[in-house]
Amino acid sequence: MLPGVTNARPFGVTARELLQRRVAALPTLPPPPRGPGQLAQWQARLRDSVARVLGISDELREHTADVHWVITSSTRCDGFIRHRVEYAGALGGTGTAYVLVPEPALDALVAGITCLHGHGNMLGKELVAGGGPEGGASEDELTTVIAQYGYDFAARLARRGHVVIAPDALGFGERVDDRGAPHHQAMGRVVEYLGYTHTGLRLLDDRRALSVLASWPGVDASRIGAVGLSEGGKRTLFLAAFDERVHAAVVSGYFTTIRNEVAVWDRLGGWDLCNALPGLLHVADLPEIAALVAPRPLLVQNGRDDRLYDLDAVKNGFARVVEAYSGVGALDAVALDLFAGGHRFVPEAPEEWLSRWLPPALAANTGG
Numbered sequence: 001m002l003p004g005v006t007n008a009r010p011f012g013v014t015a016r017e018l019l020q021r022r023v024a025a026l027p028t029l030p031p032p033p034r035g036p037g038q039l040a041q042w043q044a045r046l047r048d049s050v051a052r053v054l055g056i057s058d059e060l061r062e063h064t065a066d067v068h069w070v071i072t073s074s075t076r077c078d079g080f081i082r083h084r085v086e087y088a089g090a091l092g093g094t095g096t097a098y099v100l101v102p103e104p105a106l107d108a109l110v111a112g113i114t115c116l117h118g119h120g121n122m123l124g125k126e127l128v129a130g131g132g133p134e135g136g137a138s139e140d141e142l143t144t145v146i147a148q149y150g151y152d153f154a155a156r157l158a159r160r161g162h163v164v165i166a167p168d169a170l171g172f173g174e175r176v177d178d179r180g181a182p183h184h185q186a187m188g189r190v191v192e193y194l195g196y197t198h199t200g201l202r203l204l205d206d207r208r209a210l211s212v213l214a215s216w217p218g219v220d221a222s223r224i225g226a227v228g229l230s231e232g233g234k235r236t237l238f239l240a241a242f243d244e245r246v247h248a249a250v251v252s253g254y255f256t257t258i259r260n261e262v263a264v265w266d267r268l269g270g271w272d273l274c275n276a277l278p279g280l281l282h283v284a285d286l287p288e289i290a291a292l293v294a295p296r297p298l299l300v301q302n303g304r305d306d307r308l309y310d311l312d313a314v315k316n317g318f319a320r321v322v323e324a325y326s327g328v329g330a331l332d333a334v335a336l337d338l339f340a341g342g343h344r345f346v347p348e349a350p351e352e353w354l355s356r357w358l359p360p361a362l363a364a365n366t367g368g
Helices: 015-024 036-054 057-061 139-149 153-159 181-193 198-214 231-242 258-264 266-270 286-291 311-326 348-357
Strands: 069-077 080-088 094-102 110-116 163-167 219-229 246-252 298-303 334-339
Touching (some): 080 153, 094 198, 110 153, 110 231, 153 163, 231 286, 286 311, 298 311, 298 348, 311 334
Parallel strands (some): 298 334
Antiparallel strands (some): 094 163
């Protein structure tokens, strides 16, 4: 045997082991500070750091609440009117959305809800709206996907009296040329080559959709919420974290502790390129992003049998979010709904949460 040759493998570190070790060696993230003033300062610094990870620091500073929009068609549905709207999207793009207006209309300003879809066969707004022809799906396909994931929460909220906007995410619904995986991968690569992230670009667009909703006739712009499932849950998490116009939020099917998921590893195979956030773990994890919402009301919903997330990682992460709310005396404004089931939206807890924090119309003031 040649000198230095051995049958042992002293350097036999697999890629998985290497990456797990690198993540485990990262410094522990400090807890949010206690006290409203201290928390607000911490949140401002963290937003700046996360904006750099998202690749949109400059674009966030250029955000305007004045977004031009037009109605292109209107359709009467069961309990609401579905308006298709176009608006000025981020970076010169064109945003497309449904706005669902309850019928009959309430004789008062009503709370608005931004409802954000996830993947679902690369369909878009028609998923949460419970239907619509623009996404290119057959009625059978749309019905199947909605039933599988409980997706029609925008339609449900409109029937409960909210004005709802359901925008297409970049790369979904009307904003995708091809619903196939190769196009999805190609788009992801170009986004990264430009120095952006999917999460960042969709945040810019979702803020513009929120501006459309805030300017909609009959909507109380001081009472706006956000709800989303899966990729839509992530969009909701970041929208609420970065836009304080979101008064209450429901993040369904997108919460965990990434560091814990890396240690578990096996579930990460179900996370696609939309989750790429280079460098995030050096400044934050998902619990820290959620802490940016405090003290505004936040409900996190996960299925106990969701194959994308380790249940202990979900619970551990939520405990860290509770620390942020506890530090500002807002424990009643944060909750975790763990239901029996998998990756889907279960409407009971979210609807109860929104009825508590954002009832469609405020009770009339009868005081003398």
